Amino acid sequence: MTPLPPRFAEWFATKGWHIHPHQQHMLDRSDDPALLLIAPTGGGKTLSGFLPSLVDLADGRHEGMHTLYISPLKALAADIKRNLTTPVADMHLPITIEERTGDTSQSRRKRQRADPPHILLTTPESLALLVSYEDAPRMFKGLKRVVIDEIHALAESKRGDQMMLGLARLQTFCPDLKRVGLSATVEDPAAIAHFMARHPDPCEILMADPGPAPDIQMLTTDEAPPWSGGGAAYAIPAVLDQVRQHNTTLIFHNTRAQAEIFFHNLWLANDDSLPIGIHHGSLDRQQRERVEAAMVRGDLRAIVCTGTLDLGIDWGDVDLIIQIGAPKNVKRLVQRIGRANHRYNAPSKALLVPANRFEVVECVAALDAVLAGELDGEPRGPGPRDVLCQHILITACAGPFDADALYVEFMSVGAYADLSRAEFDACLDFCATGGYALRAYDRWQRLIKREDGHWQLRDPRAAQRIRMNIGTIQDTDTLKVRMRRNRGGKPLGEIEEGFAASLTPGDTFLIGGQIVRYEGLREMTVEVSRDAAKKPKIATFMGTKFATSTQLSDRVQRMFTQDSWPGLPAHTAEWLHLQREVSQLPQPGRLLIESFPHDGREQTVIYGFAGRNGQQTLGLLLTKRMEEMGLHPMGFVATDYATLIWGLDAVRDPGPLFDLEALQNGLETWLAGNAVMKRTFRASATIAGLIERNTPSARKSGRQATFSSDILYDTLQRYDPDHLMLQITREEAMRGLVDFGRVEQLIARIEGRIDHRRLTRVTPLSAPLFLEAGRIPVKGEAEERLLAEEAARLMEASGLAQLAPPPANKPRWRVGY
């Protein structure tokens, strides 16, 4: 056992603390090449990560950077700096600590490169930028340790892949670099260990005491939840009641729009004027900081928030978590609950509030999963290659490189351990030439091979553009919102460009909890004024619409096999009984399809339980099949558990619709022209450097980027369908927005076992679908038929039909499309 140096032992003693077992363990194993600590929030996790560094630095002999700390959030870096400064100041340790993020000033950044601090706190994007400089080896000289905080969050995204590629670079500079990962509870710690360690180094996993089980329940209200929607307005009085009974409550929402609406309704009902704030990623930074500060001071009784507060910021005295809407994912729920009650060894308290009737079922299923300790998650698969392309360009910015050495370096990253040389070469070729279809355009020819066999930037000036476009975060394109004043009013936050485009002066929407009126657009800023209206037109922040996880969907389906549901509130149990009476409930391993006429159209409901994205893709593919079969589909809407398709003709035999091969062909061809696929392409093309979001002259607006990426996409589809970017797009389509992987799973699971119910009217389980927002029209034969009908009617009504030439008796003109 490595004893704590006296200075540290005394400091612990003056604080009245004992060293946690896992902190001691981290100290003992500080020479391990990689260590992963899994601990609940509040367990002194951060200090465990830094303790070996502080001890090592205490004698003041180390020169240059010693420890690099990487966190997914800028705010977290600032927070950690505060927390570290306390022991360093208390013990008079000769240690310099600085942060470096997008908010760090230019002069300070320059100085950091010349004279780095002992401990540098940063983000994956800033790290990528640092390794792109020629002097990176000098800046990181002597680096001994890297601490990755909230690594479970980074491991799920491309930001994490970028970070690990950056670390591989550092490891090449400093071969003895030790890695430490800090993580919340996850379902598969081994996967994270594989992700963070230099491949094939071992990585020991330390599990801290998880603390007592959380106290988690569903909020019961007198009023039944509505049939659909995500607002949960019905629960406002009960939620206010809970806020009154607790010190500080965090009220989580799944989307920003829902958070805004809920916050607005909360204020309308807040008769005691309880201090309640709102916090989400679309709000202006100043606004967010003000809320964060008020929270730390303990001035707020409740905060309405989204994922931005999910990560490990220390938020003082939170004693209740309320989750509005079904959690969609058990792991995230557990991590959110971990936010409450930072006292180690006290149970966290949480309440789930279903927003609609179906979510009651989902919430109960989630509760069961939490009690059973069953977390969910999908294995991530190999590292995405668009990130690899960007990293090749970043490497080239720093100077000439040897392709063989770079390939070896990439393979030391867990996610890319299985990268084949051919795949690597394809990425390198793309960076060098842009790929076959783009070879004629020199803007995409960025690398050349020198006589000594090394690769370098063809034009050194390209480095600036590449650096400007570093990063993998694909924000939806947003515009800033400001109050209209003489000289630029108060900034309020951001809204999506697409939403802004739909506004006309006089329209009202919610932002930061207030209703504002759209006045106009000035230089890419939305100008608004205050408005006293009661009902706003709501900002459709895309936010993230999470899909319900496979595991949670399975649980819900298993619940449907029960004879009765004593665990469910009466209103929901009755609803399910009624469904069983008039039709049937979906069964695991089978696929229920209901079809019935309604609203003058033929309706088909497919209960696939494939998650929102998967059900949406299923809708796209099935409508395509129906189009081919002459069923004239007109549109569809998808939820996490079902897809509703409406059209002119009824589905009589659904079997042929679910031919996996035909659906796969559909993905290749029809989806090729689909907006979701184009969005997927655009994200990857931007990461890989095919499209530049930022140029030295101006930031490209989202509309321009869409414009160019759509043309590129169509062109590559036509002239170079095997282009690397299209390969990557297809790989991406298996997960994320397209999520074809889950559609495949569904079809494999049912193996043709379809229960088709032909009914005369809407069924109880399908009824909520008719109220669901986000209906997607299908522009096919049905539209041509509607247009023809309407045109005939209009021509007849206007009397123009008599004037138009009769359908010529000569053969009509045909063009062979």
Add this chain to the structure above:
Amino acid sequence: MNGFSFNLHGTALVALGSGALWWPEQQLLCVSDLHLGKTERIARRGGAQLPPYETQDTLTRLEHDLSATKARKVISLGDSFDDLEAARALPETERRWITRLQVDRQWYWVEGNHDPGPVDMGGRHLQELALGRLTFRHIARPGARGEVSGHYHPKACVRARGRAISRPAFLYDTDRLILPAYGTFTGGLRSHADVLSRLMQPGTHAVLTGATPVAVPMPR
């Protein structure tokens, strides 16, 4: 794909779903507002780097219409290039492509407001062209008869069972015809616009482009 047949000033014409006009008697295909080189011009003016593929897209569709109709004559009815500089800067491959399309065809470039001068390309350059009972010019002239023009990029919107269907459209009355823009990503002007309402007589038809071109009374 069917075309929509109609008469203008005693001349039988066909509006194709692609947005091109076919004149069977003359074996003539007319397209308007190609705006070739649009991304090049944007790049030159604003510095934004857009991939220059819209020209290829436009030419691909034009080539398709030409081979489907086996046209002997072609009129490009103005704004063929996004500006004269764009015409000069057209990449060699696209220049050769146009030359290839021109083989064995009479080709007329009618001037538009974006390209008001001769371009260094095969074919005849004209301010306007009179043929049979029709006159082809870029911008409609009030009072003209038997006139075919472009310039406005008209589009029309029809509501059918709760769905709004908006598409580029041909507009015609007894005296004149205005063609939709043929070029890729050229945008459109709704037929409700004052200038179109003033130009077109009562009883004007709008022919919506698409898989099957469809005529409706022009929405005003």
